[in-house]
Amino acid sequence: MNEQIILKSRPKGKPELKDFEFQEFEEKNSQDLVLETKYISVDPYLRGRMRDEKSYIEPFKVGEPLESMVVAEVTDSKIEDFKKGDHVIGMLDWKKKQHHSGKDLRKIDPNMAPASAYLGVLGLTGLTAYLALDKIGKLKKGETLLVSGAAGAVGSVVGQIGKIKGCRVVGIAGSDEKIEHIQKKFGFDAGINYKTTKNMKDAIKKTCPDGVNVYFDNVGGEILDAALQNINKAARIINCGAISIYNETEVPTGPRPEGILIKKSALMQGFLVRDHMEDYQKAISDLAGWLKSGDLKYDETIVEGFDKTPQAFIDIFDGKNLGKMVVKV
């Protein structure tokens, strides 16, 4: 029997194990490809799809299997482009095995980088870091780049690209270990542990003495407020994620930003990597080059076992991952 994970109920606030259900099922459709799931990506943005509201991507349906980016191995194929043993990446169901048409699947080369890396540094998280900085950040040498979620999959790549571009890079993360880690492993110039810092505004001021030119925001909320109070003229704020408000059940409120944006001629811009598919190839090629040269390093937290997928997803919201969170099936 095959096994799948469905959305049992829409989470209220933080997702809980009871919102998920494991089901045994028999595949009834037969399609050209049969895939065996190898790695499942669990990402904060999936929380948004668990709400029953229109967004840039369809919401999950209660009672239906969840999906995310998955690396799978082809175990049977009637399509010329894919053969048995190929590794593919795509938006796939949380099933141990699945049939698939092959549409929107991409072949990957597990010899160039570990298969799991295609879910992270060479996948959507690496692309997000690269393309958001390219399209909105427009870093100039000598500028100061502030990054929240700095030890995360996106944030750690953001910081390293900042160093490659010759910027001062300051990271915000949730433990002293993470702060030490981003400085030692990824070359951040300074870090702020937001959990032990009372006054974030002052802490940013201290670590960014020349002010903030680019703030790469993965968290939203009060850390964004504090960053806004430290921006320079013509600053760029990249709204890439807002994990601090994803689990809010009421409309989150905070200080209005429009006054500061006007005063500083600054910009805040939402970024979705899917808007920039035409630039993926160039980005992956640069990222792969930096991986090869050693300028770009990455972390991943690999949780083993298909049955651990919901807990791995929940753990992201408690910051239990270091870098990209991936489930090995």
Next chain:
Amino acid sequence: MNEQIILKSRPKGKPELKDFEFQEFEEKNSQDLVLETKYISVDPYLRGRMRDEKSYIEPFKVGEPLESMVVAEVTDSKIEDFKKGDHVIGMLDWKKKQHHSGKDLRKIDPNMAPASAYLGVLGLTGLTAYLALDKIGKLKKGETLLVSGAAGAVGSVVGQIGKIKGCRVVGIAGSDEKIEHIQKKFGFDAGINYKTTKNMKDAIKKTCPDGVNVYFDNVGGEILDAALQNINKAARIINCGAISIYNETEVPTGPRPEGILIKKSALMQGFLVRDHMEDYQKAISDLAGWLKSGDLKYDETIVEGFDKTPQAFIDIFDGKNLGKMVVKV
């Protein structure tokens, strides 16, 4: 004796007459130019300079004369570039007469357009409308442009440029008369009276059935919130003014925008016309061309009398002006 208007006290909340003082004084400095004030521009942004805080422009000092854009006539000159009878525009003190070095003054031609127009449609307000749309709005034919403060000096020019560019243009203003006026005189497609509208979100939805591509915000606050709830993918929000929060004494709060910005890959960007001086000439030339062709019309509210200047400034916050508010001395 000469006369000047000083900032007597920093306003708390809305400015009041007691915050201003008229003083007779004798000019002690002698400089190369002697100017006689003809028209004084009163603008919402001056409220910001009355606070004791660093901004893009120095705050006013208590006990010192106020200043704004002024049209003056040269009554005496020791400089070759200016001669008696010339009209000039520049950032000048609120004085009936003043001596000046000539630095940063610009000659205007009162035969091409009325002198007061250089404080409005051909001055910073017209330039603001033109350049903010050019730099941030990037209007495309067929898009929907929403404008707040639509009957104001900036808003009315914004709307007309929107029509010139082939957009659907919807204006928000504070009375039925203003709404009728922007449709009849400036060609807006629809309007919303925010004072009599209970649900701004729904009203915007109704008047912008295809969603909002560009929102030109002169007011901030709750109208901005309502606009954000109606934006399309890749919308551009121009934060040009925030008159609704300028008089707040506490940090104004509201729904956090970061979630919507991410969902819609949208942009909010503060705009200061002074950042774009290199583009003034091209902009004035286009605006003057549209004035000539009749595509661009403007309103001005001219208040007569130097002694009416503080009240004219206060009246802006009650929306008593139609178009640019100017004091004729």
